[in-house]
Amino acid sequence: MIRAIDxxxxxxxxxxxxxxxxxxxxxxxxxxxGPSGSGKTTFLRCLNGLExxxxxxxxxxxxxxxxxxxxxxxxxxxxxxxxxxxxQQFQLFPHLSVLENIVLAPVxxxxxxxxxxxxxxxxxxRRMGLDxxxxxxxxxxSGGQQQRVAIARALAMKPSGLLFDEPTSAxxxxxxxxxxxxIRELSGHGLAILVVTHDMNFARRASDRLAVFHQGLxxxxxxxxxxxxxxxxxxxxELFAHADIGASGSPPG
Amino acid sequence: xTIRISFLLVLxxxxxxxxxxxxxxxxxxxxxxGVIRFGADMEGGAPYFIxxxxxxxxxxxxxxxxxxxxxxxLGIKPELRxxxxxxxxxxxxxxxxxxxxxxxxxxxxxxxxxxxxxxYFRYRLALMVPGNSPATSWDDFLQRSSTGRKMSVGVLVNSxxxxxxxxxxxxxxEIVRFDGATDAMMATRNGQIxxxxxxxxxxxxxxxxxxxxxxxxxxxxxFGPGWYVIYxxxxxxxxxxxxxxxxxxLLADGTLQRIYENYGLWHEDQALLSDDQVWRADLAATTAxxxxxxxxxxxxxxxxxxxxxxxFLSVTSMPLAMAIGLSVAVGRLYGPxxxxxxxxxxxxxxxxxxxxxxLFFIFYIVPEILGFGLPAVVAAILGLAxxxxxxxxxxxxxxLQAIPDGQMEAxxxxxxxxxxxxxxxxxxxxxRIVIPPVTNDFIALFxxxxxxxxxxxxxxxxxxxxxxxxxxxxxxxxxMASVLYLMMSWPLSKFAAWYERKLEAEEPx
Numbered sequence: 001m002i003r004a005i006d007x008x009x010x011x012x013x014x015x016x017x018x019x020x021x022x023x024x025x026x027x028x029x030x031x032x033x034g035p036s037g038s039g040k041t042t043f044l045r046c047l048n049g050l051e052x053x054x055x056x057x058x059x060x061x062x063x064x065x066x067x068x069x070x071x072x073x074x075x076x077x078x079x080x081x082x083x084x085x086x087x088q089q090f091q092l093f094p095h096l097s098v099l100e101n102i103v104l105a106p107v108x109x110x111x112x113x114x115x116x117x118x119x120x121x122x123x124x125x126r127r128m129g130l131d132x133x134x135x136x137x138x139x140x141x142s143g144g145q146q147q148r149v150a151i152a153r154a155l156a157m158k159p160s161g162l163l164f165d166e167p168t169s170a171x172x173x174x175x176x177x178x179x180x181x182x183i184r185e186l187s188g189h190g191l192a193i194l195v196v197t198h199d200m201n202f203a204r205r206a207s208d209r210l211a212v213f214h215q216g217l218x219x220x221x222x223x224x225x226x227x228x229x230x231x232x233x234x235x236x237x238e239l240f241a242h243a244d245i246g247a248s249g250s251p252p253g
Numbered sequence: 254x255t256i257r258i259s260f261l262l263v264l265x266x267x268x269x270x271x272x273x274x275x276x277x278x279x280x281x282x283x284x285x286x287g288v289i290r291f292g293a294d295m296e297g298g299a300p301y302f303i304x305x306x307x308x309x310x311x312x313x314x315x316x317x318x319x320x321x322x323x324x325x326x327l328g329i330k331p332e333l334r335x336x337x338x339x340x341x342x343x344x345x346x347x348x349x350x351x352x353x354x355x356x357x358x359x360x361x362x363x364x365x366x367x368x369x370x371x372x373y374f375r376y377r378l379a380l381m382v383p384g385n386s387p388a389t390s391w392d393d394f395l396q397r398s399s400t401g402r403k404m405s406v407g408v409l410v411n412s413x414x415x416x417x418x419x420x421x422x423x424x425x426x427e428i429v430r431f432d433g434a435t436d437a438m439m440a441t442r443n444g445q446i447x448x449x450x451x452x453x454x455x456x457x458x459x460x461x462x463x464x465x466x467x468x469x470x471x472x473x474x475x476f477g478p479g480w481y482v483i484y485x486x487x488x489x490x491x492x493x494x495x496x497x498x499x500x501x502x503l504l505a506d507g508t509l510q511r512i513y514e515n516y517g518l519w520h521e522d523q524a525l526l527s528d529d530q531v532w533r534a535d536l537a538a539t540t541a542x543x544x545x546x547x548x549x550x551x552x553x554x555x556x557x558x559x560x561x562x563x564x565f566l567s568v569t570s571m572p573l574a575m576a577i578g579l580s581v582a583v584g585r586l587y588g589p590x591x592x593x594x595x596x597x598x599x600x601x602x603x604x605x606x607x608x609x610x611x612l613f614f615i616f617y618i619v620p621e622i623l624g625f626g627l628p629a630v631v632a633a634i635l636g637l638a639x640x641x642x643x644x645x646x647x648x649x650x651x652x653l654q655a656i657p658d659g660q661m662e663a664x665x666x667x668x669x670x671x672x673x674x675x676x677x678x679x680x681x682x683x684x685r686i687v688i689p690p691v692t693n694d695f696i697a698l699f700x701x702x703x704x705x706x707x708x709x710x711x712x713x714x715x716x717x718x719x720x721x722x723x724x725x726x727x728x729x730x731x732x733m734a735s736v737l738y739l740m741m742s743w744p745l746s747k748f749a750a751w752y753e754r755k756l757e758a759e760e761p762x
Contacts, residue, residue, distance in 0.1 A: 048666055050665065050666065071671070072671065077668050078668070080665065080666055081667075084666070084667075085666040087662070087666075091660055091662065091663035093660065093663070093682075095678075095681050095682050104667075104677060105667035105669060108669060109667060109668040109673075153667070154666075157667060
C-alpha cells in the first residue's frame with residue numbers, strides 16, 4: 001500500500017501543498033481530480049521523490065522517506081523500485097528498442113540476469129498485446145502502444161504501487177475506455193494505483209476512490225460513486241459544472 | 254580547403270610577379286632614399302641581434318653593429334625588417350627586403366639562387382649538452398650515440414648546424430628541427446633531447462644566460478667552420494659589389510675586429526676573412542656547385558610518413574578530448590556545486606588562449622615545473638586533447654541539455670541512480686546529437702595538428718616547411734601537402750554531412 005502523511009511543499013513563498021495525507025490500499029485505485037494548479041501532480045511527484053517536499057512522509061510497503069531525504073539516498077531509490085510511474089508523455093528511451101526499454105532497469109537495478117529480464121519483458125509485452133513490437137523503436141509506435149510499453153517498463157520492476165500522471169491526456173479520446181480497463185486489470189493483480197486526471201468520465205470509470213484537490217488540500221475524499229453522486233465541496237461542484245457532468249448524472253456511454 | 258589551395262596559387266603567382274618587378278635597382282633606390290631594408294630574426298637572435306627595449310628600431314648585437322658600420326661606409330641607413338629566420342630568403346625573393354644578413358652561411362642552395370657577398374664572419378659550430386652529460390666533444394657524442402642508445406640532436410631548421418649534423422651524423426643520431434635556436438636549447442636543458450648543435454656565437458651567448466648557466470655546457474671542440482655572407486637578389490650585382498667594398502673597408506681599418514672583440518667573437522680563424530684567395534675560392538666553388546634536384550615523387554614517402562603522423566596525432570588526441578570534454582560537461586551540469594565554477598574557468602581559459610601558446614607551455618614550461626620533459630609527440634597529443642576538450646565540453650553540454658528532463662526522471666523513477674541514468678540513458682542520446690558537431694571539430698583538429706610543428710613534431714606542415722625551405726621548391730610542396738590534407742579531410746566532412754542528414758531524417762523522436 002501507498003501512504004502519504006501530511007505532505008507540505010512550497011515553491012518559494014507559494015505553498016502548493018498544505019498538508020496532504022492519502023492512503024491507497026493494495027488492489028485499489030484512487031483518482032485525484034481538481035482544477036489546474038490545485039497541487040495534484042506535484043503531490044504525485046512528491047510520492048516517488050521527483051519533487052522534494054518540506055514536511056511529511058511517504059511510505060510504500062515497509063519503506064518510508066521523510067521530508068529532506070536527499071536525492072541520492074538509498075531508501076528513496078528502493079521506494080522508487082516499489083513505486084512505478086507512468087509519465088504523461090511516457091518518457092520511453094528513444095535510443096533503445098521496446099524490449100531494451102523494459103529490460104534495462106531490471107538488469108541494472110534489480111541485478112537480474114539478462115535472460116531472465118528478457119523473458120519477463122516478453123511475457124509483459126504479450127500481456128500488453130505488443131509481442132510483435134519487441135524489436136522496434138518507441139517512435140514507431142502509436143500513443144496507446146507507447147503507453148503500454150511504459151506500463152510494461154514499470155511492471156518489470158515488480159512494484160507494489162503504480163503512479164499514473166494524466167494517462168488519457170496524450171491519447172485519442174476513444175482510448176479512454178481501454179486505458180480504464182487496463183488499469184482495472186492491473187489493480188486486480190493487487191497493485192495499489194494512484195491516478196492524476198482531469199478527465200471526469202475516466203475518473204468515474206477507472207477509480208474506486210476519489211480525492212478532490214483544491215488549493216493544495218484534499219477537500220473531499222471517498223468512494224468514487226458516492227463522491228460523484230453526492231458532492232460535498234464547492235470545489236467539486238465547480239469542477240462538475242465545467243466538466244459538463246451533472247452531479248447526479250450517470251456516466252455517459 | 255579548395256579555397257585554401259587556390260588562395261595559395263594566387264599568392265605564389267603574385268610573389269613571382271613582384272619579384273620580377275624589382276629588376277636590380279636596389280642600390281640606386283637605396284642611394285636615392287638613403288635607406289635600405291634588410292631581413293633578420295630578432296626572436297632568440299642574440300648575440301646577432303639583441304632587442305633594445307629603450308629603442309626598438311636600434312637593436313644591439315654583433316650583426317647589428319656590423320651593419321651600422323657598413324651603412325656608414327655606404328652612406329645608407331640599413332633598416333631591419335623582422336621575419337622568421339627560415340622564411341627570410343623568401344621575403345627577399347619577393348621584394349620585401351633588399352638583402353638578408355642574419356647568420357646565413359655560404360651554401361650552394363642559396364648561392365645558386367641569390368647573390369652572395371664576400372664573407373663578413375667565419376663561423377664554427379659548438380655542441381651544447383646538459384650540465385651532467387658525459388659527452389666531451391661532437392665526435393665523442395656521435396660515438397656514444399652509435400654504440401649505445403640513439404641520441405637526439407636539436408638544430409635550427411635549415412641552419413649550418415642542420416646541414417652539418419645531417420652530413421656527419423647520418424644514421425647515428427636523430428635530428429630534431431626547431432624554428433628557433435633557443436627553443437632547441439630549452440629542450441636540451443629540459444631533457445627532451447640529448448644535445449643541440451649551434452653556431453658558436455649563439456651557444457656561448459646563451460650558455461651564460463640565467464636560465465641555462467650550469468644546466469647547459471659547451472663541449473670544448475669547435476668544428477664545421479664556414480662563412481656568414483650577406484645575400485642579395487641575383488639581379489642586384491651593384492648592391493653586392495658595394496657591400497663587398499664596404500666589408501673590405503671595415504676589415505682594413507679594423508672596425509670589424511673591434512666589433513667582434515666587443516662580443517668575444519674574434520678568434521684566430523677570423524683572419525681568413527682578409528685572405529681574399531681563400532674566400533674567393535670558396536665563393537666561386539659554392540656558387541658553381543649544382544644542388545641535386547631529385548624528382549618530386551622521391552619526396553612522396555617522406556610526405557606520406559608525415560601525413561601518417563598528422564593522422565596519428567588526430568586519432569589519438571580527439572578521443573581523449575571527447576572523454577575529457579564529456580567529463581567536464583557532465584561535471585558542469587550534474588557535478589558538485591563547488592566544482593562547477595572551476596569547470597567554467599577551465600573551459601573559458603582554454604578557449605580564450607591560443608593553441609600554439611598552450612603547446613609551448615606544455616612542451617617548454619611544464620618541464621620547468623615538473624622537473625622532467627614530455628616527448629614532443631606526447632606533448633602534442635596532450636596539448637591538442639586539452640585544448641579541444643574545452644570545445645567538446647561545450648558541445649556535449651548543449652547535447653546533454655537537449656535531452657528532456659523527463660528522461661532523467663524516468664530513469665530515477667525506475668530506481669536507477671543518477672549516474673546509471675546518465676550512463677545508460679542521457680549520454681547515449683546526447684552522443685548521437687553531438688556526432689555532427691564533434692565530427693566538424695575533428696576536421697578542425699585534424700588541420701590544427703599543423704600547429705604542433707612549433708614543438709618540433711614532424712607532421713605534414715612541418716615536413717612541407719622543411720622540404721620547401723631546404724629545396725626552395727615552395728609551390729610544388731605546398732600543393733602536394735594541400736592535396737594530402739584535402740584527401741584526408743574531405744571524406745570526413747562528407748561523413749559529417751551524411752550523418753547530419755540521417756539524424757534529421759529520424760526526427761521527430
